[in-house]
Amino acid sequence: MLAERVQRVMAAWAAEEGWREAPICQLERPAEEAHGDYATPVCMQMARAARRSPRHLAEELRLRLLADKEVARLVESIEVAGPGFLNLYLNGTAYSEAMTEMLAQGEEIGRVPPRAHPRINLEFVSVNPNGPLHVGHGRYAAYGDSLHRLLAFSGANVTTEFYINDFGRQMDRFGRSVAARYAQSFDLDLPVPGDGYQGDYVNEIAAGARAKVGDRYVAALRPAAVERRPAAAAGAESGGAPSPRAGEDLAAMAEEVFEDEGAEESSDWPQDPGVLEAVAFFKSWGCQAMLEGMRTELAGFGVLFDCWFSETALHSSGRLERVVQRLLETGEAYREGDAVWLRTTSRGDDKDRVLIRSNDQPTYFAADIAYHEDKLERGFEHLINIWGADHHGYVPRMNAAVEILSGRPGTLEVIIGQLVNLLEEGALKQMSTRRGEMVTLAELIDAIGVDAARFFLVSRSQDQTLDLDIDLARRHSQENPVYYVQYAHARISGIVRNVPEGTVTAISEGSGVFASPYERALIKRLESFSSVVQDAAERRAPHRIVAYAQELSADFHVFYKHCRVIGAEPDDASARFALCLVVRRVVFRCLDLLGVSAPESM
């Protein structure tokens, strides 16, 4: 309103002076209170073209603005300041009208009406279902879910998705690990493979399987138990590496084999049909059990997915094969040296990438292409993927692939989330999924609760590595800023409970309400909410909501200290009550966007 009016004055001035176009007079909200409610640097920007000093221009603009009826109605004073800034001070009418408008917006203040297009698919977490979710996954879950809420609130059409990496060697190892624990529970001497999963949760899954199928697979697994030992020694020496590398330190090689997830198959379990069938069963069983656990855990964390998509299904349905075939036909893919390659260099990648290896096995990349083709065929027009920083090297090829599939660049948007460093007793805590050494999301939630965990995990920009001190999280849980924000909500709820019967929310014009700087600061903050939401959504930056929520809460707590609602003069009481209600709606919304609860009392 004011901004538009100012722009109109600007345009009229430009017309008078014969300027080709009116300079855009951006009204900013200065950080410094002494710089007014609004400020504009426009005169400094136009000084050169106008060949006049910024302060002279500012003085003329000041007079022109004051001469405008509508501007004069809302503005207390206008000052020329500094090198040529124009500072505008609003009067009580402007504040009252702003509040009246915000009050009328109701519960959904700040929400943008839903748009049908583009249809957005937002994929995040997407892990191998072979171990507990750890804190890093928790960060992606919290970030992705908040982003989902933020995008939806700002009108986007978003579907969330969890890609289940239930295919490949890691899952085979997981299956053998469960099988081994199962066998052990029947006193069979079948150790968990060295490259397998050692965590206690594997025992629990095996126990669950035993409760379901009894001893059905014990006999089938016996060959693995008997034959394993002698083979193990030989396996360790060759390390499963296809070509011996003379001169390399044996210990270093062994270390590499252990750490390298991409090492060639090193399991020495016999390829006995019974064993294979048993392992397949335990893999499937374990996968289902883990997924069920994750679904429950994520739901408890406030994160619900619209769709869970299985990688294995891409292989079994033939989609993977079809897309590779299609790419070969269109010439985007080609055969070379027994392998099939995708020409990703045509879309900005450093080198072409293998789709089908020379042993006829498809790569993970090929499956991912099939997956993204599926997303496109389901009608999604924009695909957002949230990946860990350790996958960022994968971005160019995937961008290229989706561009090839969709025929237009920019369809895929990969958001790289940096990792979480866990500190314990001031030292970095190293984690390994297979050894079962890690801090799980469940442990973090146990230590500090869902609200604090979610608030904390999204409080920093996602492209910033996040240091999480476990001891601090435990010890200072009371001092987490989440309580500061929740407390603002609880305090307002207290006012709502205690307000005398018949108190109305009304802002009477000309009654001199909202005269204090505390009320005005709050109103200004509330007014910026919708632009903060838009900004946070566009920049995929939910942490801005965290910062805003803290600022709004701070403004409220100061207001609360200085301004009574109950017991104030009737005009003030009604106006402040209205103000409180709007603050509560916005605080509630911020917390909701973050997946944090908004308590009525604390």
Add this chain to the structure above:
RNA sequence: GCGCCUGUAGCUCAGCUGGAUAGAGCAACGGACUUCUAAUCCGUGGGCCGCAGGUUCGAAUCCUGCCAGGCGCGCCA
């Protein structure tokens, strides 16, 4: 070697599609509860915004180079 991310107060970090004297929380110190919840408020101290150039009326912000840390650079997933 190449690519991506990061370097801001003692600590953890905002601010980065350029604006005035660079902010918050924690930690430290000193104050405020006969009033709607003191999980709060008020005050004090604390900074070559990694370094050096450049663009601009104006740079923490944009460009270049350098230094430091993290991650990545497979016919692994």
